[in-house]
Amino acid sequence: MSLDPRPEQSASTGDASSLPEVDRSAATRSGVSRRTFLGASVAATVAVGATAQGLRAATPAQAAPPPSSPAAVDPAAPSWLVFDHHVHSVYSPDAKYPMTTILDQAQRFGVDAIAFTEHSNKGHANVGGVFNAAREIETARAARPDLLVLQGLEWYIPGAEHATVLVAPGPATTRVLRRFELDHDGKLNGWEKPRAGTDDAAEWLVHATDAIAWLGAQKSAGVVDDVIVLANHPSRLGIDSPGELRAWQDADPEVFVGMEGAPGAQAGAIAANATERSRRGEYENAPSEFSFTGYPAEAYLTHGGFDWTTAVVGGVWDSLLSEGRRWWVTSNSDLHLKESDSTRVGDFPTGPGWEAGATLANFDRAGRRPDPVTTATPQNGADFWPGEFSRNHVGAVDRSSAALLDAIRAGRLWVDHGHLVAGLSVVLRATGGQEAQATLGGTLTVPRGTALELVVDVVPTTTPTSRGTVPRLAHLDVIRGRVTGPAADRGDQRAPGPPGAELRAAAGRPAAPFRVVVPPEPAAEDGYVRLRGSDGRAHGVGPFGAEGDPRAPPPYPVAPADPWADTWLYANPIFVSVR
Incomplete structure (x- = not known):
C-alpha cells in the first residue's frame, strides 16, 4: 500500500466544533x-x-452515582459472543499487521466481534x-x-x-x-x-x-x-x-x-526475544516515583495471567464491588506483534523528509506503518491472535454492536484463557418454587432469609487449541462478598470481610456438558457472588491467608512462564439485594 502522508478526511466526519461540551x-x-x-x-x-x-x-x-438499572434478562436468552476489545493494526506505531490479516485470524479463532x-x-x-x-x-x-x-x-x-x-x-x-x-x-x-x-x-x-x-x-x-x-x-x-x-x-x-482483568501480551515470557526478565502480560516493572505507594511488589506481576487488582480475593476488585459498584473485568489480546511470527515491519519510503527505519517520525508523517514483509526468522512479539488465547464471552441479546455494548455495561461477561472451557452459564436463583433468578451482572432482589442456590453449567473444550492441547477445568471457586456501601477511604484496596473462595472440584468430569449446583444459603444481607476456575496446575495461598483463598493464582516464578500451562477463567458477579 502506498503511504500518502496527506490527511484524508471523509466528508461525513463533520466539524468537531459542533460536538457538545461539558461545562467544566x-x-x-x-x-x-x-x-x-x-x-x-x-x-x-x-x-x-x-x-x-x-x-x-x-x-x-x-x-458513586448508580448506573441505570439494565432490563432484566432471561439467563437463557443471551447469545454469547467472543469479543476482543483491544487490538492494534498498522495504524498504531508499535504494531505491524494490516486489518485484513487480523480479521482473518480473528475469524479463524472464533471471534464474533472485534x-x-x-x-x-x-x-x-x-x-x-x-x-x-x-x-x-x-x-x-x-x-x-x-x-x-x-x-x-x-x-x-x-x-x-x-x-x-x-x-x-x-x-x-x-x-x-x-x-x-x-x-x-x-x-x-x-x-x-x-x-x-x-x-x-x-x-x-x-x-x-x-x-x-x-x-x-x-x-x-x-x-x-x-x-x-x-x-x-x-x-x-x-x-x-x-x-x-x-x-x-x-x-x-x-x-x-x-x-x-487480564492484560494482553500473554506470550511475553515465551516470545522469541524473551529474557529472564520477561513476564506474562509484559508486567516487568517495579515501583517508581510515579507509582501509588500503597501497592505491594507483587502488584507489578500477573497472577495466573491476570492483573493483581482482579486476582486477589478480597483485594481491589472486591473492594469496588463491596461498595455496590457495577465494576466489570474483561480480557483481550492487545495484539501488536504475534509471538514467533516471521514477518517484520515493512519499509517506509526513503528520500527527503523520511528517516531511516520504522521511526515514530515516519509513522507521524504517514499516519500508519507499511504492510509487513515476510522473513524466514521468528520475530519479536508477545501477543496471541484475537481469540487464540484470551477471550471475552459477552451475553448479548442479539448480534449487533448496540447489544454488545449494552451487555458489557450490564456485566453479562465472563473471560477465559487458553480456551479453558467452551461454554459457561452462571445463574443465581431462589429455591422453594420461587421464580426469582439472575445471571452475570444482574441483581437478584429477594426477601431476607430467602434460600439462594448457584447453578453453574459448563461446556468442556473438546477441540485442540493452537498449541495442540485440550484443556480441562480442574476446579471452580465460588467467591462471596458483602455490599456495605461507599468506602470511608477512597484509597481502599481491601474489601470488608474479606470475601472467601469456596472450592468446587470439577476434575475427572467427562468431556460432556455438566452442571455444578452450589447448595442453597439464606440471603442475610446485600452482597454478591462471583466465580473463578482454573486448570489446577498452579496455585498457592492468597495474600489474606488460606481462609480467604486457599487456591490463589500465583505470580511468576511460582507460576510457569508458559501461559498454556496455567489457565484461568473469571465470571463477573451477580448481586443480591435483600429487602
Missing part, C-alpha cells in the same frame, strides 16, 4: 467540581490518586490515520457481515495508564474519537506521570474525569449511540490507584464500567 465550571457527574479538585478539598479527592498519597485526609464517604483501538498519537489524529482506519473498517463490515467490527481508541488517561474507549458505529464515531483524542489525551497534551503531591496530580485527574464526562455528553446529546471506557492493564506500572479508579467511574458510571 459546573459540578461533574460525581458531584465534585473542578474547584473542589484544585482548591481546599484536593486532599479529599486527589490524595487517593497515584501521585498524591501525602495529601490523604479523612472525608465523608461519597457513593474493536480496533489504535494508540493516540499525531499520526493517528492529524495525518489521516483515524479516517483511513475508519474507511478500512467500513470495508471490513461490508465484506464480513458475520463479524462485528468497531472503531475505538487506546486513550492515555491523563496522569495514569491507558484505557479502551469503545464507540458504537455511526456517522459521528470517527470525529468524536478524533476530537476526544486531540482534546483529552494525556500523551498528546503532555499530561503524563505527574509526581506525587504536585499541582499536576490534581489538575490531570480533573482532565481525566472531564474527558469521561465529555464522552457521556456525546451519548446524552445523541451524537453517538453509545460509548464505554475500560481501564487497561491497571497494575502494570502501579500508576492507577484505587482512588483514581473510583474517580473515573464517578465521572460517569454509564461510561466507565470496569477494567481489563
Whole structure:
C-alpha cells in the first residue's frame, strides 16, 4: 500500500466544533467540581490518586452515582459472543499487521466481534490515520457481515495508564474519537506521570474525569449511540490507584464500567526475544516515583495471567464491588506483534523528509506503518491472535454492536484463557418454587432469609487449541462478598470481610456438558457472588491467608512462564439485594 502522508478526511466526519461540551465550571457527574479538585478539598479527592498519597485526609464517604438499572434478562436468552476489545493494526506505531490479516485470524479463532483501538498519537489524529482506519473498517463490515467490527481508541488517561474507549458505529464515531483524542489525551497534551503531591496530580485527574464526562455528553446529546471506557492493564506500572479508579467511574458510571482483568501480551515470557526478565502480560516493572505507594511488589506481576487488582480475593476488585459498584473485568489480546511470527515491519519510503527505519517520525508523517514483509526468522512479539488465547464471552441479546455494548455495561461477561472451557452459564436463583433468578451482572432482589442456590453449567473444550492441547477445568471457586456501601477511604484496596473462595472440584468430569449446583444459603444481607476456575496446575495461598483463598493464582516464578500451562477463567458477579 502506498503511504500518502496527506490527511484524508471523509466528508461525513463533520466539524468537531459542533460536538457538545461539558461545562467544566459546573459540578461533574460525581458531584465534585473542578474547584473542589484544585482548591481546599484536593486532599479529599486527589490524595487517593497515584501521585498524591501525602495529601490523604479523612472525608465523608461519597457513593458513586448508580448506573441505570439494565432490563432484566432471561439467563437463557443471551447469545454469547467472543469479543476482543483491544487490538492494534498498522495504524498504531508499535504494531505491524494490516486489518485484513487480523480479521482473518480473528475469524479463524472464533471471534464474533472485534474493536480496533489504535494508540493516540499525531499520526493517528492529524495525518489521516483515524479516517483511513475508519474507511478500512467500513470495508471490513461490508465484506464480513458475520463479524462485528468497531472503531475505538487506546486513550492515555491523563496522569495514569491507558484505557479502551469503545464507540458504537455511526456517522459521528470517527470525529468524536478524533476530537476526544486531540482534546483529552494525556500523551498528546503532555499530561503524563505527574509526581506525587504536585499541582499536576490534581489538575490531570480533573482532565481525566472531564474527558469521561465529555464522552457521556456525546451519548446524552445523541451524537453517538453509545460509548464505554475500560481501564487497561491497571497494575502494570502501579500508576492507577484505587482512588483514581473510583474517580473515573464517578465521572460517569454509564461510561466507565470496569477494567481489563487480564492484560494482553500473554506470550511475553515465551516470545522469541524473551529474557529472564520477561513476564506474562509484559508486567516487568517495579515501583517508581510515579507509582501509588500503597501497592505491594507483587502488584507489578500477573497472577495466573491476570492483573493483581482482579486476582486477589478480597483485594481491589472486591473492594469496588463491596461498595455496590457495577465494576466489570474483561480480557483481550492487545495484539501488536504475534509471538514467533516471521514477518517484520515493512519499509517506509526513503528520500527527503523520511528517516531511516520504522521511526515514530515516519509513522507521524504517514499516519500508519507499511504492510509487513515476510522473513524466514521468528520475530519479536508477545501477543496471541484475537481469540487464540484470551477471550471475552459477552451475553448479548442479539448480534449487533448496540447489544454488545449494552451487555458489557450490564456485566453479562465472563473471560477465559487458553480456551479453558467452551461454554459457561452462571445463574443465581431462589429455591422453594420461587421464580426469582439472575445471571452475570444482574441483581437478584429477594426477601431476607430467602434460600439462594448457584447453578453453574459448563461446556468442556473438546477441540485442540493452537498449541495442540485440550484443556480441562480442574476446579471452580465460588467467591462471596458483602455490599456495605461507599468506602470511608477512597484509597481502599481491601474489601470488608474479606470475601472467601469456596472450592468446587470439577476434575475427572467427562468431556460432556455438566452442571455444578452450589447448595442453597439464606440471603442475610446485600452482597454478591462471583466465580473463578482454573486448570489446577498452579496455585498457592492468597495474600489474606488460606481462609480467604486457599487456591490463589500465583505470580511468576511460582507460576510457569508458559501461559498454556496455567489457565484461568473469571465470571463477573451477580448481586443480591435483600429487602
